[in-house]
Amino acid sequence: MSTTDSPTIPTNAADPGLRTRSTSAFRSRKDQVRYWILLTTLLGLGLAAALGLLLYNNPVPVDSPSFIPVVQRRMVAIIAMFIAALCHSVATVAFQSVTGNRIITPSLLGYEALYSFIQTGIMFFLGATALVSFSGSSAFFLQVALMIVLSLILFGWLLSGKYGNLHLMLLVGIIIGTGLNSLSGFMRRMLAPSEFDLLQSRLIGSVTNADAEYFPLVIPIVIVTTLGMYLLSRRLNILSLGKDVATTFGVHYQRNLILILVMIAVLMAVTTSLIGPLTFFGFLVAMLSYQAAPTFDHKYLFSMAFAIGFAILTTAYFVLYHILNSQTVVSVVIELFGGLIFLIVILRKRSL
Amino acid sequence: MIKIRNARKWYGEEVKIGPLNIEIPKAGITALIGPNGAGKSTTLLMIGRLLNMDEGQITVANLDVSSTKSADLAKILTILRQENHFVTRLTVRQLAGFGRFPYSKGRLTKEDERIISKYIDFLELTDLEHRFLDELSGGQRQRAYVAMVLCQETEYVLLDEPLNNLDIARSVQMMEHLKQAAREFGKTFVIVLHDINFAAKYADRICAMKNGQIAAFGTVEEIMKPELLSDIFETKIDIIEGPHGPIAVY
Numbered sequence: 001m002s003t004t005d006s007p008t009i010p011t012n013a014a015d016p017g018l019r020t021r022s023t024s025a026f027r028s029r030k031d032q033v034r035y036w037i038l039l040t041t042l043l044g045l046g047l048a049a050a051l052g053l054l055l056y057n058n059p060v061p062v063d064s065p066s067f068i069p070v071v072q073r074r075m076v077a078i079i080a081m082f083i084a085a086l087c088h089s090v091a092t093v094a095f096q097s098v099t100g101n102r103i104i105t106p107s108l109l110g111y112e113a114l115y116s117f118i119q120t121g122i123m124f125f126l127g128a129t130a131l132v133s134f135s136g137s138s139a140f141f142l143q144v145a146l147m148i149v150l151s152l153i154l155f156g157w158l159l160s161g162k163y164g165n166l167h168l169m170l171l172v173g174i175i176i177g178t179g180l181n182s183l184s185g186f187m188r189r190m191l192a193p194s195e196f197d198l199l200q201s202r203l204i205g206s207v208t209n210a211d212a213e214y215f216p217l218v219i220p221i222v223i224v225t226t227l228g229m230y231l232l233s234r235r236l237n238i239l240s241l242g243k244d245v246a247t248t249f250g251v252h253y254q255r256n257l258i259l260i261l262v263m264i265a266v267l268m269a270v271t272t273s274l275i276g277p278l279t280f281f282g283f284l285v286a287m288l289s290y291q292a293a294p295t296f297d298h299k300y301l302f303s304m305a306f307a308i309g310f311a312i313l314t315t316a317y318f319v320l321y322h323i324l325n326s327q328t329v330v331s332v333v334i335e336l337f338g339g340l341i342f343l344i345v346i347l348r349k350r351s352l
Numbered sequence: 353m354i355k356i357r358n359a360r361k362w363y364g365e366e367v368k369i370g371p372l373n374i375e376i377p378k379a380g381i382t383a384l385i386g387p388n389g390a391g392k393s394t395t396l397l398m399i400g401r402l403l404n405m406d407e408g409q410i411t412v413a414n415l416d417v418s419s420t421k422s423a424d425l426a427k428i429l430t431i432l433r434q435e436n437h438f439v440t441r442l443t444v445r446q447l448a449g450f451g452r453f454p455y456s457k458g459r460l461t462k463e464d465e466r467i468i469s470k471y472i473d474f475l476e477l478t479d480l481e482h483r484f485l486d487e488l489s490g491g492q493r494q495r496a497y498v499a500m501v502l503c504q505e506t507e508y509v510l511l512d513e514p515l516n517n518l519d520i521a522r523s524v525q526m527m528e529h530l531k532q533a534a535r536e537f538g539k540t541f542v543i544v545l546h547d548i549n550f551a552a553k554y555a556d557r558i559c560a561m562k563n564g565q566i567a568a569f570g571t572v573e574e575i576m577k578p579e580l581l582s583d584i585f586e587t588k589i590d591i592i593e594g595p596h597g598p599i600a601v602y
Contacts, residue, residue, distance in 0.1 A: 023449035100439050234458030244402050249453040250426025296440040
């Protein structure tokens with residue numbers, strides 16, 4: 001290059017991250033170091049809180065034969081948190097990337113509305129006994145299948161052929177979701193208070209809703225889907241640049257979009273059926289992970305989002321159960337504090 | 353060579369583009385000019401397979417753009433649209449690095465890094481390569497986008513109004529860069545331009561469009577005629593001989 005560039009080399013050399021001419025997922029080495037420190041800290045925090053939930057305040061002494069069964073029972077909740085954190089974080093980050101919009105969540109596609117509609121509908125039409133007996137693997141997988149079918153219809157109809165419009169699909173998703181929500185709201189109004197109480201416990205997301213019976217099937221599905229998503233990271237990096245740029249780089253946009261939306265549908269359907277709706281959680285996790293991982297690369301974004309999600313869930317449960325001795329529904333607390341943290345982050349950063 | 357045969361695009365009953373028939377030869381800069389709504393961008397997008405045509409056939413280097421695998425076309429042709437907006441914050445170098453995707457699929461090799469550096473230096477973005485795009489001025493950002501498509505190392509480069517929102521100095525600088533890229537790297541540029549005089553000064557060929565049809569195609573001297581341009585732009589346009597070739601006065 002011409003000599004006019006030479007004065008800049010000393011300034012670049014001041015920051016070791018800028019000296020070498022290579023393309024990194026992070027702007028500077030400093031950002032990268034900060035990322036790894038944050039990731040390790042958050043994973044450590046999540047792990048510590050999980051261990052705390054497992055072992056702390058165990059009613060029986062360590063040497064008692066019933067110590068292990070207590071831990072095993074608590075393990076179910078930890079696994080549920082793991083699944084919820086994985087599903088929500090990966091699904092939301094991927095969803096925001098393919099839609100090119102960072103203020104929406106996959107809940108917009110109506111999974112949670114459909115879930116509460118199914119639950120309310122069973123209670124309304126078939127009564128409390130039916131709702132209680134609507135559990136077990138077949139009921140669980142029926143729900144998951146219904147949610148996936150709903151999204152497949154939505155994608156198939158609105159993303160291919162002459163409509164081929166992502167925003168139209170989101171709009172229809174929101175309208176379907178709102179419609180289902182008002183229908184279930186209407187039915188809920190006509191329930192007896194005792195029935196309503198029983199229903200309400202299912203409609204607020206909680207890891208205590210999780211049933212270990214589903215784990216043998218749910219865990220492999222979630223692991224395979226998230227692993228697939230992780231392997232698609234490089235393609236997601238390109239898809240997040242939008243349809244035109246992705247096509248220019250030879251990535252078949254429509255096909256990849258539908259593939260990723262189907263994977264998102266699987267993750268959201270599984271977690272919603274397992275522990276109920278956590279509308280704001282994925283959004284909060286994604287938002288925080290963009291701040292903690294200043295990079296375009298989904299490989300790093302996914303890991304950070306999961307670490308944040310798991311840390312939030314486990315610490316929230318630990319603090320509520322063992323420090324505040326309260327059994328308040330955690331999702332309510334997460335949404336309250338999540339909303340606050342979100343506002344603070346936005347007001348400080350002034351950007352998404 | 354870019355061959356367009358009977359390409360048509362209908363935007364409803366009123367607005368019809370085509371049938372277009374043209375053969376744009378290899379190498380050099382071809383400028384697409386014409387009034388608003390003449391179909392310049394539509395034509396460019398159809399060549400760049402970002403817009404499906406309703407009828408006809410377009411081949412670039414003998415590859416049919418509608419049937420060739422998109423990944424293969426990405427090594428032959430690239431297109432840059434007017435508006436680019438990304439949700440993620442990207443540095444100039446990261447953006448340019450994306451241009452290597454058709455080859456590296458996201459794993460940049462040493463050779464990729466060398467090519468990225470080459471085009472960043474070429475567009476005089478060396479000092480800015482670790483800046484985020486939102487920390488750049490309009491002209492610098494536009495150069496960064498051009499660096500991205502040049503990194504794709506395609507024979508054919510289509511640019512939709514690359515001078516949009518640039519001042520005179522930035523526009524001249526951009527056109528000098530493109531001219532130099534055409535000469536040095538033997539690339540074929542097809543560029544939508546609004547300013548006839550920029551086309552006259554920097555293009556090797558001009559394709560004038562009007563009402564969804566190709567009105568004229570030829571060398572700068574052949575197109576820079578007062579009657580022809582006045583007719584195309586429906587405005588009185590005179591041509592005077594300037595120090596660097598013909599100049600349109602309107």
